[in-house]
Each structure stands twice: as structure tokens, then as C-alpha cells.
Amino acid sequence: MKKKESSVVELEVGEDGVAIISINNPPVNLLTVNLIFTLKDRIEEALLRDEVKAIVLIGSNGKFSGGFDVTAFGGRPEGNKQMKLGFVSIDFLTDTLEASKKPIVAAIDGPTFGGGLELALACHARISTVSAKLGLTELEYGVIPGLGGTQRLPRLVSIHKALEMILMSKRVSGKEALDFCLVDAIAPADMLLGAARQWALDILECRRPWVVSLYKTDRLEPLAEARRMFRTARTESQKQNPNLFHPLLCIDVMEEGIVSGPRNGLWKEAKVLEEVRQSDICRGLVHIFFARYRTSKVPEVDGKSLLPRNMKKVAIVGGGLVGSGIATVLILSNFDVVMKEVNEKCLSDGIGRVKANLQRYVEVGKISHQKQKEGYMLLKGVLSYDSFNDVDLVIEATEGNVYLKQQIFAELERYCPRNCIFSSNNSSNLNLIGERTKSHNRIVGVNFFSPAPVMPLLEVVRTDRTSPQVIVDLIAFGRKIGKTTVVVGNSTGFAINRMFFLYLQSAIWLIEHGADVYVIDQAMTRFGMQLGPFRMVDLLGLRVTAAIAAHFVENFPDRSYKSRLIQVMEEDNREGEPNHRGFYVYNDNYKASPDPEVMKLIDSARNISNVSINSKLDNLSEGDIAEMVLLPVLNEACRITGEGIAYKASDLDVASVLGMGFPAYRGGIIFWADSLGTRYICSQLENWSKVYGELFKPCAYLVQRAYSGTSLGSQVQQVKSHL
Numbered sequence: 001m002k003k004k005e006s007s008v009v010e011l012e013v014g015e016d017g018v019a020i021i022s023i024n025n026p027p028v029n030l031l032t033v034n035l036i037f038t039l040k041d042r043i044e045e046a047l048l049r050d051e052v053k054a055i056v057l058i059g060s061n062g063k064f065s066g067g068f069d070v071t072a073f074g075g076r077p078e079g080n081k082q083m084k085l086g087f088v089s090i091d092f093l094t095d096t097l098e099a100s101k102k103p104i105v106a107a108i109d110g111p112t113f114g115g116g117l118e119l120a121l122a123c124h125a126r127i128s129t130v131s132a133k134l135g136l137t138e139l140e141y142g143v144i145p146g147l148g149g150t151q152r153l154p155r156l157v158s159i160h161k162a163l164e165m166i167l168m169s170k171r172v173s174g175k176e177a178l179d180f181c182l183v184d185a186i187a188p189a190d191m192l193l194g195a196a197r198q199w200a201l202d203i204l205e206c207r208r209p210w211v212v213s214l215y216k217t218d219r220l221e222p223l224a225e226a227r228r229m230f231r232t233a234r235t236e237s238q239k240q241n242p243n244l245f246h247p248l249l250c251i252d253v254m255e256e257g258i259v260s261g262p263r264n265g266l267w268k269e270a271k272v273l274e275e276v277r278q279s280d281i282c283r284g285l286v287h288i289f290f291a292r293y294r295t296s297k298v299p300e301v302d303g304k305s306l307l308p309r310n311m312k313k314v315a316i317v318g319g320g321l322v323g324s325g326i327a328t329v330l331i332l333s334n335f336d337v338v339m340k341e342v343n344e345k346c347l348s349d350g351i352g353r354v355k356a357n358l359q360r361y362v363e364v365g366k367i368s369h370q371k372q373k374e375g376y377m378l379l380k381g382v383l384s385y386d387s388f389n390d391v392d393l394v395i396e397a398t399e400g401n402v403y404l405k406q407q408i409f410a411e412l413e414r415y416c417p418r419n420c421i422f423s424s425n426n427s428s429n430l431n432l433i434g435e436r437t438k439s440h441n442r443i444v445g446v447n448f449f450s451p452a453p454v455m456p457l458l459e460v461v462r463t464d465r466t467s468p469q470v471i472v473d474l475i476a477f478g479r480k481i482g483k484t485t486v487v488v489g490n491s492t493g494f495a496i497n498r499m500f501f502l503y504l505q506s507a508i509w510l511i512e513h514g515a516d517v518y519v520i521d522q523a524m525t526r527f528g529m530q531l532g533p534f535r536m537v538d539l540l541g542l543r544v545t546a547a548i549a550a551h552f553v554e555n556f557p558d559r560s561y562k563s564r565l566i567q568v569m570e571e572d573n574r575e576g577e578p579n580h581r582g583f584y585v586y587n588d589n590y591k592a593s594p595d596p597e598v599m600k601l602i603d604s605a606r607n608i609s610n611v612s613i614n615s616k617l618d619n620l621s622e623g624d625i626a627e628m629v630l631l632p633v634l635n636e637a638c639r640i641t642g643e644g645i646a647y648k649a650s651d652l653d654v655a656s657v658l659g660m661g662f663p664a665y666r667g668g669i670i671f672w673a674d675s676l677g678t679r680y681i682c683s684q685l686e687n688w689s690k691v692y693g694e695l696f697k698p699c700a701y702l703v704q705r706a707y708s709g710t711s712l713g714s715q716v717q718q719v720k721s722h723l
């Protein structure tokens with residue numbers, strides 16, 4: 001065998017005349033402009049060499065390609081190479097690779113996303129392993145498939161399926177891909193190369209079809225139906241994300257290819273890609289993509305030398321709403337779970353809630369009956385700590401006071417193994433909770449957000465004594481249960497609840513001073529928040545909200561706005577979603593409708609607090625509302641950073657997106673604020689605080705950043721945590 005190597009793309013010609021071209025750019029074989037040009041050289045070389053009859057394209061180490069390196073997106077194009085990116089799809093993929101006179105087959109294993117899958121789509125056949133993961137995920141980064149994916153995918157799998165895959169950035173397994181003809185055959189990983197090789201020779205010898213995806217038409221729907229599908233897709237996309245324009249441009253590009261022919265579609269794709277990759281939306285989404293990776297880099301925790309311990313069994317103390325939600329998450333991730341309660345009744349209620357959660361998942365098709373059955377087997381209910389002798393982690397999720405929690409932690413120390421991690425899911429001070437133990441190095445906060453099975457964030461709270469090993473273990477634990485972990489320092493409310501509280505405070509302040517509940521919620525969802533503040537309170541439940549509020553007012557009396565509204569609503573028997581009455585009323589399917597009665601309750605709260613309506617606040621624009629609600633949240637985020645509770649500003653971006661529903665395409669609360677500028681924000685808050693009071697007063701950290709003209713996202717000089 002003759003072998004020619006380049007650092008990132010290798011070419012090797014076998015005795016059967018099949019050239020194996022292998023992408024070799026660890027860890028996930030990302031594509032860069034340079035790599036693509038090298039790949040083009042290798043393919044041209046193989047096409048020129050007489051002994052080469054056919055070509056197989058593969059990725060090294062069982063990973064076809066994680067797609068294009070998205071660091072290239074979100075900024076200005078740099079130099080000529082970047083400028084060529086959009087045109088690679090025509091010069092190289094279409095006119096060289098797809099038009100080649102020798103058959104080219106993609107051998108697909110592992111991640112095959114974005115540009116990686118687009119490379120494979122331009123080949124004349126695709127052989128995959130069952131477990132490979134394929135998808136055109138570009139919309140998640142604010143761009144569109146730019147290497148021909150908008151044109152080839154509909155022609156291979158139908159317009160209907162392509163729209164679904166591209167607009168939802170849907171990832172499918174090799175097995176699913178075979179079912180709808182995205183791949184031509186499946187092979188076991190150790191036989192993949194051989195199967196692809198044979199397939200390429202079969203094409204050459206006319207035993208298999210030589211398919212040029214770009215010109216395939218047999219799977220396309222008739223034109224009138226296609227137009228209807230594009231129209232529906234536009235309407236749906238606008239309904240779901242009215243502020244995003246790149247999905248609409250993507251649909252335009254797909255339609256162009258169907259109506260005016262694929263070559264025109266390719267040119268339009270190239271043009272649109274250049275446009276969207278420089279947009280603010282792309283910048284925000286790429287920022288969040290990398291910020292999520294950075295959350296696992298925690299000061300004084302060496303993630304390279306410390307290996308996470310394998311956790312298998314978790315105990316949960318408390319089977320209430322929160323405890324049973326956490327138990328559900330863990331069971332679905334195959335952990336053995338021990339749930340402890342204080343008496344038979346509470347225990348059977350707790351277990352009943354977990355079972356109801358699993359049953360609901362079966363009904364909506366999220367899990368199979370088999371998985372439900374396995375879930376039941378993983379859960380054990382207990383009334384004593386006796387079966388805690390082999391648990392790896394305990395999560396305390398009770399509603400008790402600090403004294404009761406101290407007692408629980410003292411018991412844990414008696415019954416659990418020496419390496420077991422003790423954690424608490426609440427906003428109390430961890431140093432206080434662990435006071436009656438000698439286990440401070442393994443005490444940590446593990447905060448899930450409600451509803452635990454749905455919310456993708458895990459907040460891990462570290463005290464000054466929590467060991468780095470515990471942090472490494474919990475980051476791995478978070479990954480295993482499908483959550484992104486943000487590690488923060490120990491303080492009242494930690495990070496996410498502090499931001500959430502301000503979201504609520506500023507909104508309540510506005511309605512008590514004259515703004516309308518539903519106008520505020522609408523302004524915030526139009527800004528892009530997943531839920532307006534009042535809809536969010538209903539989802540969380542008024543009882544939980546009242547508890548968070550009381551905690552804050554007690555701990556931050558000088559800057560808390562002391563409203564009686566939540567209390568007045570509770571007295572009116574409003575629990576939020578749990579009893580279908582809160583700021584909204586809910587039908588049996590939890591569809592929310594405004595409730596005119598709420599106005600009367602707001603009036604009572606105003607009377608109790610002696611607040612009068614300010615006519616200026618009646619007529620705020622949606623943009624003004626968004627700023628008046630969110631700048632106090634940002635102010636709190638600045639305090640959290642300034643106090644050293646958050647280690648990186650970008651951690652709060654991730655926390656705001658995953659924990660509060662802040663729009664990812666605005667890059668998170670800090671990234672968004674930097675787009676407004678610290679001087680502007682500070683002067684807005686200063687003006688409001690003069691008229692409206694302490695709630696709006698900019699904190700010292702923000703004032704200092706505004707004064708020095710430094711962005712909030714730039715590296716924080718690490719302030720010592722106030723622990």
C-alpha cells in the first residue's frame with residue numbers, strides 16, 4: 001500500500017484501487033477552510049492517479065466530522081480564505097467531488113453534523129454505523145447549512161423531512177437515517193470501511209446506482225405541495241421565534257432550489273450564509289455555544305488531573321415536588337435512587353409523584369413502557385437512613401428550617417460511606433447547614449430548577465471548603481443527567497435565584513406603579529424571554545415564589561422592593577399552575593388566559609403598601625418595559641460577579657439562558673448588556689433610581705465598569721469571594 005500524509009487529511013490507496021481519504025483533525029474532526037482546501041487537494045490527487053478507481057471518505061477515530069469550526073462565525077470575514085467559505089460548496093463539493101468521474105462513498109460513524117454531513121451528502125452513497133449521529137444543526141448557531149445541505153437534503157429525503165431536520169436542528173441515528181434514505185446501508189463499526197469500499201466498487205461496476213444527490217428528483221413533492229409546505233414552515237417558524245430571521249432565510253434558500261433549480265439554490269445559499277454569519281444573532285448563539293463549554297472550567301479545580309468518580313446510587317431526602325422531580329431525572333438517567341421520607345404517607349405520596357411523572361412521559365411518547373418499568377425498579381422508598389450505607393451522593397430536598405437540615409446532615413455523616421457527597425437543593429447557607437458535621441469538604445449545593453426533568457441547568461454551589469474532587473464529580477454527574485452545570489460560590493440565593501428574584505421584583509414594582517400584568521408579560525416574551533415574569537411565577541407556584549421572596553427581603557432588606565402582592569394572591573387561594581389559578585387562569589391542558597380579577601388584587605396590594613399609580617408607567621413602550629425589567633436583573637448579575645459568586649461573566653450568560661429562559665440568540669444577560677454598553681445602562685439605572693428608588697440603583701461594580709469604559713464580559717479580576 002502506498003501512503004501519502006498531510007497533517008489533517010490522509011490519503012491511502014489500497015490494492016483494490018480504492019483510495020481512503022481520512023479527515024484527521026482531533027478531537028472531533030472539525031472542518032476549517034484550510035482543511036477543506038487540503039481535502040480538495042487530496043480528492044483531486046486521487047482523481048488524477050490512474051491506480052485509483054474509487055474513493056471512500058471517512059473521519060479518523062470513529063468520528064466522521066463535528067462540522068464546521070464555528071469560531072469562524074459571528075465575526076467579520078477575515079481575509080480571502082473566509083470569503084471563499086460560501087463558495088466552497090460550488091467549486092469543490094459540487095464541481096469536483098460530486099461531479100467526479102470516480103465514485104465517492106462516505107463511511108459514517110460518530111458525530112456527523114453540519115458541514116460534516118453536507119460533505120457526506122455530496123458523495124455518491126453513504127454507509128453508516130447504527131449509532132452514528134447525523135444532523136444539519138446550523139440554525140442553532142444563527143447560520144444556515146452552507147455546504148449544499150439546503151439543496152441536497154430535500155432531494156435525498158423529501159422536502160417535508162428536510163424541513164423538519166433543518167428547522168429543528170434534529171439529530172438522528174444511523175439507523176433512523178437508513179429508514180428515510182439519508183444513508184444507503186448500515187454496517188458494524190469494525191466493518192464500516194470494508195463495506196464502504198465494496199459499495200464504491202459496486203457503483204463503479206454498475207451493481208449499485210451512481211447517485212448525484214443535487215439532481216435527484218424522485219423524492220421531491222409536487223411543486224404546489226412544496227410551496228404549501230414552505231408557507232407553513234414560515235408561519236410556524238415566525239410563531240415560535242418571531243425575532244429570528246435566519247430560519248426564514250433558510251426556507252427561502254430551500255424554496256429557491258426547488259423552484260429555480262438546485263444550482264441557483266446553491267448560489268443563494270452561499271450568499272445568505274455570508275450574510276447571516278455576521279449577524280448579531282449568530283454572534284449571540286456562538287457565544288452561548290462556547291460559554292456552555294467554559295462552565296466546566298472552574299478556578300482551583302484541575303479538570304485534567306482529577307478524574308470524576310463513577311456515581312451509581314443517589315439518595316434523596318424528601319419526596320415533595322422538588323425531591324420527586326429530581327428522583328425522576330435520576331431514574332431516567334439510570335441511577336439507583338433511594339427516596340427517604342418521614343412517614344408512610346409522605347413516602348407513598350413521593351413515590352406516587354415519581355410514578356405519575358414516568359406515566360406522563362409514557363403518554364406523551366417520551367419514554368417506552370419498558371423504560372417506565374425499569375424506572376420503577378430503580379426507585380426504592382425508605383423511612384430510615386439504614387440503606388444509605390452505599391450511596392455515592394445524597395441530595396437533601398426538604399422544606400425544613402436550618403435546624404432540621406443540620407440534623408439531617410449530622411445523620412448523613414453517621415450512615416453514609418466516607419466518600420459520599422452531601423448536597424442540599426435549596427438557597428440556605430451551606431456552611432450553616434453543615435455546622436454539626438466534620439464533613440465540610442464534601443458538602444455542596446446542588447440546585448435543580450423547577451420542573452427538574454425539563455430545566456437543562458444544574459447550579460453547583462461550592463463553599464470555601466468543598467473539595468475540588470467533589471466539583472469534578474458533580475460536573476460529570478450533571479453531564480450524565482443531561483444538564484449543563486454552572487459552579488458558583490456560596491451566598492444567599494447563590495446566582496440564579498438572585499437574578500430570578502430581580503426579574504420578579506422589577507415586574508411587580510412596575511405593575512404596582514401602574515403597568516399592566518399582561519402587557520409586561522407580552523413585552524418580555526416579545527423581547528425573547530421564554531416566559532414573562534408573571535407566567536413564570538405561576539409555573540413555579542406562588543408558594544415557592546413567596547418563599548424565595550421572603551428569603552431575599554430578609555437578607556437584602558435595603559434594596560428589596562417589599563410588595564404584598566404575592567401574599568394577597570395566596571390569600572385569594574391562588575397557587576399558580578398547581579391549582580389552575582394565579583396571575584392567569586388555566587384550563588385542563590394548562591393553557592393560560594388572563595384573569596381580570598387579578599386587577600383587584602393588585603389594587604389591594606397597592607393599598608396595603610400605600611403605593612400610588614404613576615401615569616408615566618401606563619404608556620411604556622415594549623422596549624422600555626424590557627429595559628426596566630431586565631436592567632435590575634443585570635445589576636444583580638453585576639453584584640454576583642463583583643462578589644466573586646460567579647467565576648466568569650459568561651457563566652451568568654449560560655445561567656440566564658438555561659435557568660431563566662433568557663433568549664440564547666441575545667447571548668445571555670451579560671452579553672446582551674454589553675451590546676447596549678455599560679455607560680448607557682448605568683445612566684438609565686441612575687436616572688430611574690433618582691425618581692423611583694433603590695431598586696434601580698446601579699451597584700458599585702457596574703458603576704466602576706461604566707466609568708472605566710470596560711465591558712462586563714471582559715475577564716473579571718478575580719474578586720475574593722466573601723465567604
Ligand SMILES: C[C@H](O)CC(=O)SCCNC(=O)CCNC(=O)[C@H](O)C(C)(C)COP(=O)(O)OP(=O)(O)OC[C@H]1O[C@@H](n2cnc3c(N)ncnc32)[C@H](O)[C@@H]1OP(=O)(O)O
Pocket residue numbers: 027028030065066067068069070071111113114115116118137138141143144145146147290293
Ligand atoms: C458551513 C456549515 O454548514 C456550518 C456548520 O457546520 S455549523 C457546525 C455544526 N456542528 C455541530 O453542531 C456540532 C457541535 N458539536 C457537538 O455537538 C459535539 O461537540 C460533538 C457531538 C461533535 C462531539 O462531542 P464530544 O465528543 O463530547 O466533544 P465535545 O467536548 O463536545 O467537543 C470537543 C471540543 O470541540 C469543540 N467543538 C465541538 N464542536 C465544535 C464546533 N462545531 N466548532 C468549534 N468547536 C467545536 C468544543 O468546544 C470542545 O472544545 P474544548 O475541548 O476546548 O472544550
